[in-house]
Amino acid sequence: MIVRNSLQDADLPQDDPRVKQLNVKMKKEGYKPDALIEILHNAQNSYGYLPINVLRYIAKVLRLPPSRVFGTVSFYHFFSMKSKGEHTCLVCTGTACYVKGAQKLLDKVEEKFGLKQGQVTQDGKIGLQAARCIGACGLAPAVILDDEVQAKVSPEDLISKLTSKLETHEQG
Amino acid sequence: MMALVTIYIDGKKIIAGSEKTILEVARENNIEILTMCHLKGLTDVGACRLCMVELEGSPKLFSACTTKVADNMIVTTNSERIRRYQRITTELFFAERNHICAVCVSNGACELQDLGYKVGLDAIRYPHLFPQCEVDTSHPLYVMDQNRCISCSRCIRACAEVEGAYNWDMMNRGYQIRVISDFNTLWGESTTCTSCGKCVQACPTGALWAKSIVQGQQDKHPEFITDLMERRKMNL
Amino acid sequence: MNRVDFKNIIHAEELKAKNAPTKHKIFVCCGAGCISSGADNVMKKLQEEIKNRGLEDIEVVPTGCMGPCNQGPLVKFKPGNTVYQKIDCVNIGEVVKSQIVDKKPLEDLLLFSEHREKPFVNAEEDPYFKKQLKIALKDCGDVHPEKIEDYLLHDGYKALDKALFEMSPEDVISEIKQSRLRGRGGAGYPTGLKWETVYRHVNDQKYIICNGDEGDPGAFMDRSVLEGNPHRILEGMTIAGYAVGANKGYAYIRGEYPLAIKRFEAAIKAAKKLGVLGKNILGTNFSFDVEVRIGAGAFVCGEETALIASIEGRRGTPSPRPPYPAESGLWGKPTLINNVETMASIAPIILKGGEWYSEIGTAKSAGTKVFALAGKINYAGLIEVPMGTTLREIVFDIGGGIQGDGQFKAAQTGGPSGGCIPAEHLDVKMDYEELMKLGSIMGSGGLIVMDENSDMVDVARFFMEFCVDESCGKCVPCRVGTKMMHDLLQKVCENKATQLDIERLEELAVYVKECSLCGLGGSAPNPLLSTLRHFRHEYDTRVQPVRKSENLVHQ
Numbered sequence A: 001m002i003v004r005n006s007l008q009d010a011d012l013p014q015d016d017p018r019v020k021q022l023n024v025k026m027k028k029e030g031y032k033p034d035a036l037i038e039i040l041h042n043a044q045n046s047y048g049y050l051p052i053n054v055l056r057y058i059a060k061v062l063r064l065p066p067s068r069v070f071g072t073v074s075f076y077h078f079f080s081m082k083s084k085g086e087h088t089c090l091v092c093t094g095t096a097c098y099v100k101g102a103q104k105l106l107d108k109v110e111e112k113f114g115l116k117q118g119q120v121t122q123d124g125k126i127g128l129q130a131a132r133c134i135g136a137c138g139l140a141p142a143v144i145l146d147d148e149v150q151a152k153v154s155p156e157d158l159i160s161k162l163t164s165k166l167e168t169h170e171q172g
Numbered sequence B: 001m002m003a004l005v006t007i008y009i010d011g012k013k014i015i016a017g018s019e020k021t022i023l024e025v026a027r028e029n030n031i032e033i034l035t036m037c038h039l040k041g042l043t044d045v046g047a048c049r050l051c052m053v054e055l056e057g058s059p060k061l062f063s064a065c066t067t068k069v070a071d072n073m074i075v076t077t078n079s080e081r082i083r084r085y086q087r088i089t090t091e092l093f094f095a096e097r098n099h100i101c102a103v104c105v106s107n108g109a110c111e112l113q114d115l116g117y118k119v120g121l122d123a124i125r126y127p128h129l130f131p132q133c134e135v136d137t138s139h140p141l142y143v144m145d146q147n148r149c150i151s152c153s154r155c156i157r158a159c160a161e162v163e164g165a166y167n168w169d170m171m172n173r174g175y176q177i178r179v180i181s182d183f184n185t186l187w188g189e190s191t192t193c194t195s196c197g198k199c200v201q202a203c204p205t206g207a208l209w210a211k212s213i214v215q216g217q218q219d220k221h222p223e224f225i226t227d228l229m230e231r232r233k234m235n236l
Numbered sequence C: 001m002n003r004v005d006f007k008n009i010i011h012a013e014e015l016k017a018k019n020a021p022t023k024h025k026i027f028v029c030c031g032a033g034c035i036s037s038g039a040d041n042v043m044k045k046l047q048e049e050i051k052n053r054g055l056e057d058i059e060v061v062p063t064g065c066m067g068p069c070n071q072g073p074l075v076k077f078k079p080g081n082t083v084y085q086k087i088d089c090v091n092i093g094e095v096v097k098s099q100i101v102d103k104k105p106l107e108d109l110l111l112f113s114e115h116r117e118k119p120f121v122n123a124e125e126d127p128y129f130k131k132q133l134k135i136a137l138k139d140c141g142d143v144h145p146e147k148i149e150d151y152l153l154h155d156g157y158k159a160l161d162k163a164l165f166e167m168s169p170e171d172v173i174s175e176i177k178q179s180r181l182r183g184r185g186g187a188g189y190p191t192g193l194k195w196e197t198v199y200r201h202v203n204d205q206k207y208i209i210c211n212g213d214e215g216d217p218g219a220f221m222d223r224s225v226l227e228g229n230p231h232r233i234l235e236g237m238t239i240a241g242y243a244v245g246a247n248k249g250y251a252y253i254r255g256e257y258p259l260a261i262k263r264f265e266a267a268i269k270a271a272k273k274l275g276v277l278g279k280n281i282l283g284t285n286f287s288f289d290v291e292v293r294i295g296a297g298a299f300v301c302g303e304e305t306a307l308i309a310s311i312e313g314r315r316g317t318p319s320p321r322p323p324y325p326a327e328s329g330l331w332g333k334p335t336l337i338n339n340v341e342t343m344a345s346i347a348p349i350i351l352k353g354g355e356w357y358s359e360i361g362t363a364k365s366a367g368t369k370v371f372a373l374a375g376k377i378n379y380a381g382l383i384e385v386p387m388g389t390t391l392r393e394i395v396f397d398i399g400g401g402i403q404g405d406g407q408f409k410a411a412q413t414g415g416p417s418g419g420c421i422p423a424e425h426l427d428v429k430m431d432y433e434e435l436m437k438l439g440s441i442m443g444s445g446g447l448i449v450m451d452e453n454s455d456m457v458d459v460a461r462f463f464m465e466f467c468v469d470e471s472c473g474k475c476v477p478c479r480v481g482t483k484m485m486h487d488l489l490q491k492v493c494e495n496k497a498t499q500l501d502i503e504r505l506e507e508l509a510v511y512v513k514e515c516s517l518c519g520l521g522g523s524a525p526n527p528l529l530s531t532l533r534h535f536r537h538e539y540d541t542r543v544q545p546v547r548k549s550e551n552l553v554h555q
Helices: A018-026 A033-047 A052-062 A066-077 A095-101 A104-114 A157-170 B022-028 B080-096 B111-117 B154-163 B198-202 B225-235 C003-021 C031-034 C039-052 C091-100 C148-153 C160-168 C170-179 C192-200 C220-229 C230-244 C259-273 C304-311 C340-352 C355-357 C390-396 C433-439 C457-472 C476-491 C499-515 C519-523 C526-534 C536-540 C549-553
Strands: A087-092 A124-130 A144-145 A148-151 B005-010 B010-018 B053-057 B061-063 B073-076 B144-147 B167-172 B178-181 B208-210 C025-029 C059-063 C075-078 C080-084 C205-213 C248-253 C291-296 C335-339 C368-375 C381-386 C408-413 C420-424 C446-453
Touching: A018 A033, A018 A052, A033 A052, A033 A066, A033 C291, A052 A066, A052 B154, A052 C526, A066 B167, A066 B178, A087 A104, A095 A104, A095 C075, A095 C368, A095 C446, A095 C457, A104 A124, A104 A157, A144 A157, A144 B061, A144 C192, A148 C031, B005 B022, B005 C248, B010 B022, B022 B073, B053 B080, B080 B111, B080 C476, B080 C499, B111 B198, B154 B167, B154 B225, B178 C433, B198 B208, B198 B225, C003 C148, C003 C160, C025 C039, C031 C039, C031 C220, C039 C091, C075 C091, C080 C091, C148 C170, C148 C230, C148 C259, C160 C230, C160 C340, C170 C192, C170 C230, C170 C340, C170 C355, C192 C230, C192 C335, C205 C220, C205 C230, C205 C304, C205 C340, C220 C230, C220 C259, C220 C340, C220 C368, C230 C248, C230 C259, C230 C291, C230 C335, C230 C340, C248 C259, C248 C304, C248 C549, C259 C291, C304 C335, C340 C355, C368 C390, C390 C408, C408 C457, C457 C476, C457 C519, C457 C526, C476 C499, C476 C519, C476 C549, C499 C526, C526 C536
Parallel strands: A087 A124, B005 B073, C025 C059, C205 C248, C205 C335, C248 C291, C368 C446
Antiparallel strands: A087 A144, A144 A148, B005 B010, B053 B061, B053 B073, B144 B208, B167 B178, C025 C075, C075 C080, C368 C381, C408 C420, C408 C446
């Protein structure tokens, strides 16, 4: 879908701590265009993803063509322009995990939560992603649940862990 | 002073400057090598792989547009293997997006269509991908139709290298790449486009076209980019 | 700091180690595998345990990967090299009690106890380790990755010292040439030649890039070295910088490896503080600085020219070579790009000599190679063996054979760029040439073992899907060709393909291999071609008879 290009000023609220951090990073890199990927990493760390207005801001400060910033962000799978959900479930689909049944994990999550990879539940609570090898092949199949690696996961394990994430969420 | 080398293209002995590419030398000597992403005046990227040639002594193929000539190089441009590969590449072009010549503004003046005739295409042996593609008509003068785009990147290079505007770039990767304006936003709302129309002239197909010209009259002049760059070099 | 100061520091550290009251050292494997299995908690519990028992002269050291990842968390006791497996917060107490207090090893928890009649108290006597020869991974399970002093005690930066003071850049290059070391990233280009080419290109500014964009699914050796022994890589890069005349290096590390990034950055800081990195290294005129660049998830960035584009902050699309990076690389300057494992082999070669290294391995492939064992194998993990070790030795003697009662069917090497080796070739000597002859490649060293339940057409489809996803989209053969091959393979998997489809697959495979712009496309058809070669019957049995209508259209 082509979205409308907002002609509003590409400024961000300067008192936002995330913007301050971004400013510090860009200054540290000397506003060099070749530091774009480093700066994007920094922004994604603080925002959780890369909102379009942040990309506008970065393009403006670094004086980079907008299409180049967007083209670069969309090239790398590590970068996301959509919120990944409050809880992220990253299923490794590298060779070792695939051989040991990673597809079954994905199927089970789809069956239970109606999620395909790359999607977030409608309430925004769980996001499902698939990764190409997280380098934990000895522990296949592996899943990263909210930044914590889970080893040798069975489909049932995964569902119960995700359900408990949701429950603690409701209590909290 | 440029060093001179002797090369043989399809058996023809040619003396050429060592800074030139195989493609340049072949064209200067009226030897046809098929190309799509090449447009003289723009940086060569070696992306379409139509200009692959054989060099004696190597089992590999080389893209003529990016390979410089060397002394005693023996080049073959028309072997059975090369012609077979040219046909596959052409078929893949047609199967990738939604190319329907009869309803295309560039029908009769399209480099892709010409290519199809040249390689003698009579059927596409591969399943068409039929992707869902956007048509952006928001620009007052021009239209971008992704259905007809072959991702040669000539528009991107014309905009960045000749006009210096850098409105276009590529997004995503693999078979999902698309040419985008600014933040994948409407062309008509671009903050960088100067509406110069160079991208339209550079485009080999009907992906970029001018609204003012009626169906079937969309005769493009990519050589105008070449001439422009030549004149710049001459410092007029 | 000058050379004398450096020697004094090393000397002082050695003295300290010699005179330390510590009798025992306990090493806790904190490689990625063991951490995911709970090594962090084991570490905490172990420290408590030692405190409670009043054993405070015992030092606990977190280390990099020890190898057999799926037996983790692993804990090693020195002296004696006793390794315990599957340690958790409950059994760690018992282990400490019987190993240290009662001085009697706890047999049930010894490494591989479930598979050995009598497990080895000294793990190094176990065939798992005995068949291996660790050079690149040598200190991974023995040094604290965040303590430069620990690295110094393991001959750390001695090779740099030797190179700077006893060797000219030409000497260093000829030593590397003599070692016959070949690039461990996949292609196997002679490292010494590459160094020499960069050295010969005269330019005020040259760069070193260490390629740690390990994208091959199923390979994690770069990660283990970066996390387990980052100084070894830094030392290798610095020596490379000295040899080719570069004063700036970039370590490109995958964003998926946050721990490796953290440790490598810490290592840079420590090395600068000590004076073995930065301005006027060890008091000489040679300066070298290293920066980390974080990869953002693109397999194609393992390709030299794409890697350069990525470091320059652009889309990671490859460009045609020539010009080669050695001539015109990062920002158009001569650039040396070596893989992590290659860099890890530099310091030992300088220290022990090229001749020593060249005598290991086979006639054409010298030295050792790290393999990441995974799949249906008992001891998944990282191993390092001399080139020329047979596949049988790797799978059965080291890897402990096939899980359960399964039969070995094939081993896939080289990931999405490689191919599979069927059972009849189990005795193949693993080196660059032999693997090539079988239609596979060494690649970065991923080795996935499959049993009789594995569907080889699906394996080919899996790798093709990977290539479709990872293709940058620049050139037509790779962008469209891989997608077409994938769709055709999908058709075979669903038992809908005809003989014509198989023929089309074969034609496309050769076309994509020969016409693609870079190595990703050039090798993408390999898994398909190799399964067609060794497991043709699995394709043929699924083929449907050709319908008349189809015959008409697709002559």
